Amino acid sequence: MRDTAEPGEAYLLYHSIGQYSGKATDLKRGMDAFCDSWAACDDGQWGFVLGQRQRFIDLWRGIVNAPEDTMTTTENVTSGLASIIGALPDKYLKGKQVLVAEDCFPSLHFLLTGLAPRLGFTLRTVPLRQGATWVEDEDFIDAWTPEVGLALLTWVSSTSSHRCDLERLVAHGREMGSVIGTDITQAAGLLPYDVHAPEVDFTLSTSLKWMCGTPGAGVIYVSPRLIPECHPDLRGWFSQDNPFSWGLDAFEFATGIRRFDHGTPASVPAVASLPALEWYNRQDHAAILSHNRELSAILLDGFDDLNLRLASPRDPDQRGGSLMVTLPDKLPGADVVSGLRDAGIHADSRSQTLRMSPGVVTTRAGVEQTLETLASITG
CATH class of the missing domain: 3.90.1150.10 (Aspartate Aminotransferase, domain 1)
Structure with a gap:
């Protein structure tokens, strides 16, 4: 046996940060283009940066088969979930239960624990069975009653790699009348995923892992059926169809996913992750x-x-x-x-x-x- 493995051949961290051959070169080229544009003494910066951000979004739409005007960027799955939860009308949350599994990403549980008293819902966490390392689908379904206003499904667990049966769970959730969201972070880019099969109400992910992207390059998808009902707490000039509508008494949410934008978009993570998504698109x-x-x-x-x-x-x-x-x-x-x-x-x-x-x-x-x-x- 050799004393040490050759660089990369024993890299086993795709659940954390994805790598591919040539990633450093691609990333440098992408960031050099950003630097050249941003530092130029002209007026082309925003056209370049927002175009790159839109290309990033469009590549993600292709990955999850999302319609136009249903995906936007977010810093991470936690901020994305906060944006969606804060946008939902009271009928889905107040006096209702929000259902999660004990093996969900802990950051999301931390968020929901804090939001529950303010938004008036009860957080119900489906526990692991004694000695188990993942929550069984049967236990999640048993806990999923008509009192559940929203259920968050962890497609693949970060602590066991257990993959839930989305088709079965979503079918049950439709019978219960709940809003259904999915966190697909741990498998996006490795396993095929389609927001229509089964049809969910929202989806969250980052670009870090199998997508080989950078920190801060998260995405949210919201179903076109749900978007019109959503009024995000965090809003700003980019939440409008026309960001340059600056009448202080004339604010109006965009008709599509843009309502989940707010201030000036933090575009650099999307620009930095775009080379990795372009690479992935060719594979x-x-x-x-x-x-x-x-x-x-x-x-x-x-x-x-x-x-x-x-x-x-x-x-x-x-x-x-x-x-x-x-x-x-x-x-x-x-x-x-x-x-x-x-x-x-x-x-x-x-x-x-x-x-x-x-x-x-x-x-x-x-x-x-x-x-x-x-x-x-x-x-």
Whole structure:
């Protein structure tokens, strides 16, 4: 076994930051174009920057099959959810329940906990079963009653890679009459996703992970059926169809998704992520998924050989692109991650949950070395 893996071949952090060959060159080229435009002593800056931002939005629309005028940018999934929750009329929230799973992204739970008393809803969190690492769809459905005004579905969990059955859950939610939202962050760009199949009311994501983008480049989709009912608390000149309508008593929300904009758009994250989305748009997406599944199968067999407890579904159709294992208490997660890093292998942990996600730069040799190194660390 080599002492260390070659750069990138044992990169297993696609659940955090996605990489691809040539990313640095693409990113520099994109940012150089931004710098050249923004620093030019002319009047072309906003035309360039807002055009790049719109290209970013349009590429995202293609990824999730969203109609025109239904997607815009947001800093992250938390700010996106805050914008949508704050825009909904009282009939969906006041005196109602908002339903989430215990294995949702914690930041969203923190937000909802704070919003509940102000907006008059009760936050109901579907718990993990004893000893489980993900919330079962059956338990979520059992908790989903007509009292639920809004349900937030985590498509793929960041702590187990469990993939919920969206079709089944959304069908139940329609029967309950709830607003249905999805957080697709952990699988967007790896697994196919369509806002119409099944039809949801809103979707949140970042561009960081399988999309290989940058921080701050989040997106929100809102169904054209729901947009007219939404009146965001956070609004500004860009919330209007005509941002240059500056009559102080003449504010009027845009008819489409623009009503979820507010002040001057923070466009740099979208501009910085655009090269990665352009790269992704040129790829064979089925091949990317196949590569992930092939390397994941090798990891899974290796985890079994090492007697490590799997914290993800064994069936690939029930998980995203990551595999998690629960480390024994005698092996602190941070120490295991540090030992892997010393060998040129990049993974991470959440407490005793070791997380690994092979992507396009990861190789079979890198995965095999990961397992050999992990065997030496675990003894």
